[in-house]
Amino acid sequence: MTKFQDFERLHVPGDPLVLFNVWDAGSAQAVARGGAKAIATGSASVAKANGFGDGQELPMEFALANARRIAKAVDLPVTVDFEGAYSDDPDEGARNFALLAETGVVGCNFEDQVVGSEGLHPIEMQADRIAAARRAVGPDFFINVRTDLFLKAPQETHDDAMLDEAIERVLAYAEAGASGYFVPMLGDLEKLRRLCAESPIPVNFMTYPECPSNAEVASTGVARISHGPFPHLALMAQFEAAARAAIG
C-alpha cells in the first residue's frame, strides 16, 4: 500500500485520524515518536517558527523545502498546510500543487479564503481552482479543501444559513475533485453532525481551546481532527518557561 493509500484509509468517519500539527523535521519526528499515524504541518506554525507572518508570507520555496525535509525525516504520510497554493489563478495554483506533490508529501490543505484580502473566493472560482489542482496532481494526492466560512465569522453568528452555504460548497468542491473538507472553527456538534451526514467526502475538525472533546467530535462523524497552530503555541510557552528558569 502506498503512503497516500495509507493516509486516505486513516480517514474513518466516527473514528477520526488525529493530527498533532508540526512545523519542522524535528517536531515531526517527536510527534511520530508520540505514536502519530500521519504528520501534518500548520502554516501559521511554520511561519512563526521561521520569522514570517502567516498568509503566504513564508516564501513558497521555503515551504516546499521544509515539506521535503519533513517527508524525508519521517516514515509516515505527510500533509502540508499549503494555504491558498500561493496563487488565486487556477493554473498557477495547479503548478504549485505539482511542485508540492514532488516533495514526497501525500496531501495538503487548500483554503477558499482570499489570502491577503477579505472574504472567500466565489464557489465556482474555488471549484475551478480545485479542478485544476486535481488535474495537476492526479488521483493519488489528498486535497483537503478548507472553507473559511466559520473562521471568518464570530461563533455566535454561525447559523443554519452559513451551514447551508458550507454544504453547498462541499458538494461543489467534492465534484471538482476534493478529497476532504476542512471546517476550522465550526464547533457546534449538531451542525457538524449535519455537515458530516451531507458531505460526500471526509470532514476535518480543528481543535481549539475550550472546544468539544475528541469523543464528542468523533460521534458526529468527523474523520480527521487536527490541531492547527496550538501545539506550536503551547510548546513555545513551555520553552519560554524553561528559559526563564534557566536564566534565573
Add this chain to the structure above:
Amino acid sequence: MPSNQADRFQTFAALHVPGDPVILYNIWDVGSALAVVKAGARALATGSHPVGDASGFGDAHQVPLDYVFANAGRIVAAVDPLPLSVDFEGAYSTDPEEGGRNVANLKQSGAVGCNFEDQIVGGDGIHPLELQARRIEAIRRAVGADFFINARTDLFLKAADHGDALIDEVIDRGKAFADAGASGFFVPRLADPRQIERVVQEVPLPLNVIAFPGAPPKSEWAAAGVARISHGPFPHRALMVQLEEAARAAIS
C-alpha cells in the same frame, strides 16, 4: 531602524563577566529565539545540534551553509537589538583561509560571534594545536576585531579521563587560542569547580561551560570564575520530549 552590528558586538562582549556569567539558553530558529527573548535573555545563541535536528539535516556540517546564514539572518532580524552568536562547528573547512571566508560570510548575516571547535568534524580526534591556532588566526584576519570568536576545545568531550593532565592540555590550548586572536574559551563537559578555577586563572579569556542535566549549580560555576554558561543541545532535546508527550496525549 535595525541596530548597529558593532554596537551589538560590544554589548555581547561586555556580557562576559567572570563570576557573573551571561546565561545563553540555546535556540535553533526564530520561534525559539523569540520565546527566549520573552524569558528575559540578554543575548541569543544557536546550538548546531538543535539546528541540525530541527531542520532534519543533522549535526556535523550537514546543515548547508546557505541555510545556516539565512537562519541566522532571520533570527538577527527578529531579536534585534539583542546580539546573536552562532554555533558554527568547525567553520565548514579544515583549511584556515576557507574557514576564515566562511566566518566572514556568517558575520554578514548579522551575527556578532560564533563558536569554533577544534575537533575534526566528520573524523576522529582533534586538530593539532598549531593548526587550530592558524585556523583561529585566519578567522580573526577575515572578520576583524569586532566579532566574538568563542574558541572551543573538545578535549573533554573526546577524553574519558578528565584528570589534571587533561586540564594542563586544556590550558595550553586556551593560551594558544588567546594568542591566535580568540575572544572566548569554551570547554564543553568541563564541570568541576576546582578545575574551572585553574583554567580561569591561567587562560586569559572569558570561560564558557555548558550546563547539562545533573551539572553543579550555576552559582558554583560563577564563583569559580565562569563568564558564560550555555546549554548546548539540552533545551531542544527536552522540548522535543515535551512535544512527544503532548502528541501522545492528544492522539490516544
